[in-house]
Amino acid sequence: MTGFRSVPVPAGSEATVSFNGRELAARAGEPLAATLLANGVRTVASGVYTDRPRGIVGLGTEEPCGYVRVDSPPIESMAQATRVETHDGLCARSLNGYARLPEGEEAPRGDRVWAHCDVLVVGAGPAGIAAATAAARAGARVILACDAPQPGGGLAGEWDAAEGTAAREWQEPRIAALRDEPELRLLTRTTVTGLYDHGEVVALERRPHAAASGGAVHRLWHIRAGRTVLATGSCERPIVFEGNDRPGVMLAGAAVGYARRHGVLAGQRAVVFGCHDEALWAAVALHEAGATIVAVADARPAPGPAPVAALYERGIGVLTASGVTRTTGGSGGVLSAATVAPIDSDGNATGEGRSFPCDLLAVSGGHDPATALAAHSGGRKRWSPEHAAFLPDQTPPGVRLAGAAAGTRNPAAARDQGERVGHAAAVEALAHESATDGAEVADDGAAAPVVGSGHTPPMALWTVADARTDERRAFVDLHRDATLADIRDAIGAGMTSIEHIKRYTTIGTGPDQGRTSGVPATGIVAGLLDRTMDEVGGTGSRPPWVPIPLTAVAGRELGELFDPARRTPMHDWHVAQGAVFEDVGQWKRPRYFPREGEDMRAALQRECRAARESVGALDASTLGKIMVEGRDAGTFLDRIYANNFSTLRPGRCRYGVMCTADGMVLDDGVAVRLSDTQYMCTTTSGNADTVRAWLEEWAQTEWPELCVHITDVTDHWATISVVGPRSRDVMARLAPREDLSAEGFAFMTYRDTTVLGVPARILRVSFTGELTFEVNVPAWYGRAIWEAVMAAGHPYGITPYGTEGMHLLRAEKGFIVVGHETDGTVTPVDVGLGWAVSKRKDFVGKRSLWRPDTAREDRQQLVGLMPEDGDHVVAEGAQLVAERPGSVPVSMQGHVTSSYLSPALGRSFALGLLSQGRERHGDRVYAVHLDEAVPVTVTDPVFYDKEGSRRDG
Amino acid sequence: MTPEPLWKTREPAASYDAVVVGAGGHGLATAYYLARDHGITNVAVLERGWLAGGNMARNTQIVRSNYLWDASAGLYEHALRLWEGLENELDRELEFSQRGVLNLAHTTHDVRESVRRVNANRLNGIDAEWLDPEEVKKLVPIINISPELRYPVMGATYQPRAGIADHDQVAWGYAAAADRLGVHLIEGCEVTGFQRSGDRITGVHTSRGPIAAGRVALCAAGHTSVLLDTLGLRLPLQSHPLQALVTQLVEPVIDTVVMSNTVHVYVSQVAKGELVMGAGIDAYNGYGRRGSFRTIEREMEAALALYPVFAHSHLLRSWGGIVDVSPDASPIIGRTPFEGLYVNCGWGTGGYKATPGAGHVLADTVANDRPHPLAEPYALERFTSGALIDEHGAAAVAH
Numbered sequence A: 001m002t003g004f005r006s007v008p009v010p011a012g013s014e015a016t017v018s019f020n021g022r023e024l025a026a027r028a029g030e031p032l033a034a035t036l037l038a039n040g041v042r043t044v045a046s047g048v049y050t051d052r053p054r055g056i057v058g059l060g061t062e063e064p065c066g067y068v069r070v071d072s073p074p075i076e077s078m079a080q081a082t083r084v085e086t087h088d089g090l091c092a093r094s095l096n097g098y099a100r101l102p103e104g105e106e107a108p109r110g111d112r113v114w115a116h117c118d119v120l121v122v123g124a125g126p127a128g129i130a131a132a133t134a135a136a137r138a139g140a141r142v143i144l145a146c147d148a149p150q151p152g153g154g155l156a157g158e159w160d161a162a163e164g165t166a167a168r169e170w171q172e173p174r175i176a177a178l179r180d181e182p183e184l185r186l187l188t189r190t191t192v193t194g195l196y197d198h199g200e201v202v203a204l205e206r207r208p209h210a211a212a213s214g215g216a217v218h219r220l221w222h223i224r225a226g227r228t229v230l231a232t233g234s235c236e237r238p239i240v241f242e243g244n245d246r247p248g249v250m251l252a253g254a255a256v257g258y259a260r261r262h263g264v265l266a267g268q269r270a271v272v273f274g275c276h277d278e279a280l281w282a283a284v285a286l287h288e289a290g291a292t293i294v295a296v297a298d299a300r301p302a303p304g305p306a307p308v309a310a311l312y313e314r315g316i317g318v319l320t321a322s323g324v325t326r327t328t329g330g331s332g333g334v335l336s337a338a339t340v341a342p343i344d345s346d347g348n349a350t351g352e353g354r355s356f357p358c359d360l361l362a363v364s365g366g367h368d369p370a371t372a373l374a375a376h377s378g379g380r381k382r383w384s385p386e387h388a389a390f391l392p393d394q395t396p397p398g399v400r401l402a403g404a405a406a407g408t409r410n411p412a413a414a415r416d417q418g419e420r421v422g423h424a425a426a427v428e429a430l431a432h433e434s435a436t437d438g439a440e441v442a443d444d445g446a447a448a449p450v451v452g453s454g455h456t457p458p459m460a461l462w463t464v465a466d467a468r469t470d471e472r473r474a475f476v477d478l479h480r481d482a483t484l485a486d487i488r489d490a491i492g493a494g495m496t497s498i499e500h501i502k503r504y505t506t507i508g509t510g511p512d513q514g515r516t517s518g519v520p521a522t523g524i525v526a527g528l529l530d531r532t533m534d535e536v537g538g539t540g541s542r543p544p545w546v547p548i549p550l551t552a553v554a555g556r557e558l559g560e561l562f563d564p565a566r567r568t569p570m571h572d573w574h575v576a577q578g579a580v581f582e583d584v585g586q587w588k589r590p591r592y593f594p595r596e597g598e599d600m601r602a603a604l605q606r607e608c609r610a611a612r613e614s615v616g617a618l619d620a621s622t623l624g625k626i627m628v629e630g631r632d633a634g635t636f637l638d639r640i641y642a643n644n645f646s647t648l649r650p651g652r653c654r655y656g657v658m659c660t661a662d663g664m665v666l667d668d669g670v671a672v673r674l675s676d677t678q679y680m681c682t683t684t685s686g687n688a689d690t691v692r693a694w695l696e697e698w699a700q701t702e703w704p705e706l707c708v709h710i711t712d713v714t715d716h717w718a719t720i721s722v723v724g725p726r727s728r729d730v731m732a733r734l735a736p737r738e739d740l741s742a743e744g745f746a747f748m749t750y751r752d753t754t755v756l757g758v759p760a761r762i763l764r765v766s767f768t769g770e771l772t773f774e775v776n777v778p779a780w781y782g783r784a785i786w787e788a789v790m791a792a793g794h795p796y797g798i799t800p801y802g803t804e805g806m807h808l809l810r811a812e813k814g815f816i817v818v819g820h821e822t823d824g825t826v827t828p829v830d831v832g833l834g835w836a837v838s839k840r841k842d843f844v845g846k847r848s849l850w851r852p853d854t855a856r857e858d859r860q861q862l863v864g865l866m867p868e869d870g871d872h873v874v875a876e877g878a879q880l881v882a883e884r885p886g887s888v889p890v891s892m893q894g895h896v897t898s899s900y901l902s903p904a905l906g907r908s909f910a911l912g913l914l915s916q917g918r919e920r921h922g923d924r925v926y927a928v929h930l931d932e933a934v935p936v937t938v939t940d941p942v943f944y945d946k947e948g949s950r951r952d953g
Numbered sequence B: 001m002t003p004e005p006l007w008k009t010r011e012p013a014a015s016y017d018a019v020v021v022g023a024g025g026h027g028l029a030t031a032y033y034l035a036r037d038h039g040i041t042n043v044a045v046l047e048r049g050w051l052a053g054g055n056m057a058r059n060t061q062i063v064r065s066n067y068l069w070d071a072s073a074g075l076y077e078h079a080l081r082l083w084e085g086l087e088n089e090l091d092r093e094l095e096f097s098q099r100g101v102l103n104l105a106h107t108t109h110d111v112r113e114s115v116r117r118v119n120a121n122r123l124n125g126i127d128a129e130w131l132d133p134e135e136v137k138k139l140v141p142i143i144n145i146s147p148e149l150r151y152p153v154m155g156a157t158y159q160p161r162a163g164i165a166d167h168d169q170v171a172w173g174y175a176a177a178a179d180r181l182g183v184h185l186i187e188g189c190e191v192t193g194f195q196r197s198g199d200r201i202t203g204v205h206t207s208r209g210p211i212a213a214g215r216v217a218l219c220a221a222g223h224t225s226v227l228l229d230t231l232g233l234r235l236p237l238q239s240h241p242l243q244a245l246v247t248q249l250v251e252p253v254i255d256t257v258v259m260s261n262t263v264h265v266y267v268s269q270v271a272k273g274e275l276v277m278g279a280g281i282d283a284y285n286g287y288g289r290r291g292s293f294r295t296i297e298r299e300m301e302a303a304l305a306l307y308p309v310f311a312h313s314h315l316l317r318s319w320g321g322i323v324d325v326s327p328d329a330s331p332i333i334g335r336t337p338f339e340g341l342y343v344n345c346g347w348g349t350g351g352y353k354a355t356p357g358a359g360h361v362l363a364d365t366v367a368n369d370r371p372h373p374l375a376e377p378y379a380l381e382r383f384t385s386g387a388l389i390d391e392h393g394a395a396a397v398a399h
């Protein structure tokens, strides 16, 4: 069947598209919905629950029925046929409401863009064009976001007929001029999806043509707008009656839109039904476009004389105080006739109906200003009986509305309003005035009166029914298949809040955001409960305004870019050595360096033995390093750490522990005093960021009077720990002129010097108990010095080790690791660091440490654990219990925090936290992991070199 | 056939034996158990908005009990047991689906802490398993367990009895059951302050006039602290936005619940077909029921890495609730320094799962004017004694 195109496809624009496997002739660039209508495809999809056939209802984002899947690139799992642009080779299929996510198929890519502007104008109809132009001319930087491929909005009804030509003449040069405004950025195919606090706006740009070149098909704009003008127009609403879901039943404005914009007639024999003048003008327009108008029904007893006269001139009468009570279906359930009956003001039939055969039923219940974006950040609306619509009442700070979005339907008035509002927004944005917008809306963006002379007000009409009406076939939400009967059920169940009714019926929860169902549902509920429209209200609108592909939400922050990995300067060397890595915070750290045929256990034994018996090397660059500088640096650190730092002499290092406000261990590490006013504090690798933010918070918000500056210098340095009895020999080769003796370079001191000509800061600290030189060099030299260390250590069999070895070696010494032995519930005293907690001075967390529970003697405390079977390594995370567990629940007394096989001890051992553990050395407890319970002996947590005899070599 | 009204619309009476402030899940359940178990039926639940329109209407419906500490295990497992009989109890379909919940581990630190929690759960008699990546993949075929992931899946804890339940049905179920027992459910009635005589609370002031009450139980989530401020009592609560989102309806792709704290996204697919996803709180404080889009972007970055097939779906709707976060991520339940005044708040991001348990335990506390044994550890005093129940899932710190 052809003959639906009133304007032939221009040469050069022909395209062939495939729909459900059928080839259709299209005009390239038109919406798929237009192609389908042009080819007489009435049934496009089916109801999500009812399986009833569904056709195209709307023209744009309001489309509730016509959902399709696009199989040609860029593929789409679900899209409105009204918003899919056709091109040669487009291949689409019907959907029944459910998307099938195609496994294994690459999804089109998305990207993110950021922009700032003084004034953002949303919508490029007459009001938006005027607002953007006025704002730009007032000197503002403007972004104009336009949902369509081209600017230029809809002209509807009366004004299309009366002023269409004038309006187009106004609009064309303005659109051209937009492109010449130097500070105006026009974004087409860009839909604003959400308004957030502080002028943050998110908008989705569609770039279907980028697919061919592999570019991003979607861009998500993040716009910071000084002021925002919503010129978002309106949504036409349907009227509910039996069989209002048949393919062929359409919004009147949409039917006109297809004819005017796309040269496509949605039907050849049309019945038009409405309750306001614009619907009558739609009948005029459809007739103009070539449709036969079978009948026109207006629910009002006295429709506007102007459109009635215009219809009369065309030989078309208007059935007044009449409405469509039901439709009849032909083959496949498609519309074949509409029954029109006389009705009262509530839409109840007052007499017999008459059936009119037709293939198009163009319906319009009125127009709802598109104010959802304002609602995202707190805007409200109020029912205007005069407009028969909810109009914006309070708008959020910085937001104004203009044009149909403000209820102003006359395009000339909308233009004027746009101009005023755009100008005002610009002036305010440029003056950086505080927001007074909410108050100003009344005179600066309020709806113009409905009336032109001779205009008759619209009527609010929600449903039409007669005694035989089957309410289960009268659809309120066409997408969710929710009916009048469902609303009645909800109310019967005692629901009176629109929010409850929405949840009960699922009205408004579809991808169309219920644009065509929200207000009718409110109207129906108001009628059933005998309440006003404002008493019932609408459901809150939630972003996004249109669905956003998740690829566009995620942008490029996928794969490695999800959280850019931090790598030390020596990273490539580790890779070349076959290191196995682990994630530590954002860092990639070598966990161990297996040799041919080694597993982790074997590698670990070898690495640790080397560090204890000869020399090992650890890339410790990831250790957090934070500079704390300034006159009050010492005082500041005294308040932060549990122990004293102002008393530390320059040149010396001290181990410190810091607590959270409730006295729990936050972090630990060595701090070095470089000078009277400078400290370098080291932190746990994964914790540097947290600690830096913690220090800043106290410095900035609690003690602003202190003169301190905090800088994270972690990645300025590469850090190499040279560890073991032969480390002094290795260092002697690298820094031959230095006095490296135990006396000359004492434990817990540091030295600024050079290593192979490279500036270096060497610390005599130890995390293993062994003689250690911690060599810090500017990161740039890290790899070179690391290799030099390796070369110098070669004669001693220097062995690189990773985090696993580091953990094992420190555990043998009973040193804690934050995150292993602590979990936010452990105090310094619990883990044996009571010696580092000052009793005299005040520090963060001190008061909490003396709370009754925190000061309890029987808290869980750090202990050593020796499995009775020395070959068995208990699981980290095993729970400690007193008896072999029988029936549950079993009282737990602690848990295993670290557990290893020790080469030095020749057996397994573990650290754990155990109730009253310090008093229980020698006791037997059980370590329970899944189904196994292993007997272990409680010991002192220091397993190796208790005397500390090895740290000086 | 029109159904029976679930609850009746009422005018507030001048006085009640007990007034519950807030008709969220917890308030409704409290009123129900007061009436059912303690014979206190002259009860009103006062709600400033629409019934169960707060966090109850906004949460992502996850129900589980695999918490670390004994006190939590006791409370949440008590709730889960009640969930298991709730459809019968309330005589209503709740779409309670014990489809299992997985919590993914992505680092060696996660693995350690997860194993610790599994072991603790098992010793507390709570079903818990530790799964390796292959076992995770078997339960969740769409998940990406490639070791090449930025934060690879290194395993997961699994609680088979955990799952989801439809929060509206649960609220309506409790509301209907309470209504049947004579409880008054009064919507559009905001409590603005208290009537007192000395340190005894004798009633509440509301937007619809004063109402006398023998006992007052606060179940107003984050607004509990606002209300107690009027009595000069400061609660250690911080209110944060917490967001959630749904995609369009999709054919079934995932039939269990998968959570990840490290990369911050969790997902389930509800019966209707939508994928429901959530993440962590927005960092700032506030009472506006909306968050920032950046949080959602971060969440979707994580989601697409773990579930590549989600790249084909769309963000349909997002929303925010305001959650009342306590310092130890555990609730506050019990008496207050004011006689006749009881609190239940601080449930933060995870109170839905506790709905039946919280209501049950609070009703018992109110009826007997002493903490229910399971509520004892949750008293307000713990913030001064230091006996916190830290459920932050172990400090998220790596070595």
Ligand SMILES: Cc1cc2nc3c(=O)[nH]c(=O)nc-3n(C[C@H](O)[C@H](O)[C@H](O)COP(=O)(O)OP(=O)(O)OC[C@H]3O[C@@H](n4cnc5c(N)ncnc54)[C@H](O)[C@@H]3O)c2cc1C
Residues within 6 Å of the ligand: B021, B022, B023, B024, B025, B026, B027, B046, B047, B048, B049, B050, B051, B052, B053, B054, B055, B056, B057, B058, B059, B060, B061, B062, B063, B189, B190, B191, B192, B219, B220, B221, B222, B223, B224, B227, B242, B243, B244, B278, B319, B320, B321, B322, B323, B347, B348, B349, B350, B351, B352, B353, B354
């Ligand atoms: C996005 C999101 C996802 C979540 N996901 C989960 C999840 O998956 N699993 C889980 O266990 N938990 C989850 N939660 C948390 C959970 O929703 C809450 O902890 C729980 O709902 C709180 O209890 P409630 O239902 O009683 O609270 P609410 O439903 O918030 O009830 C409090 C009620 O008090 C009313 N109120 C406040 N002030 C007054 C006053 N002055 N007078 C009268 N009434 C008042 C409010 O209007 C509200 O209705 C989530 C929360 C959010 C926001």
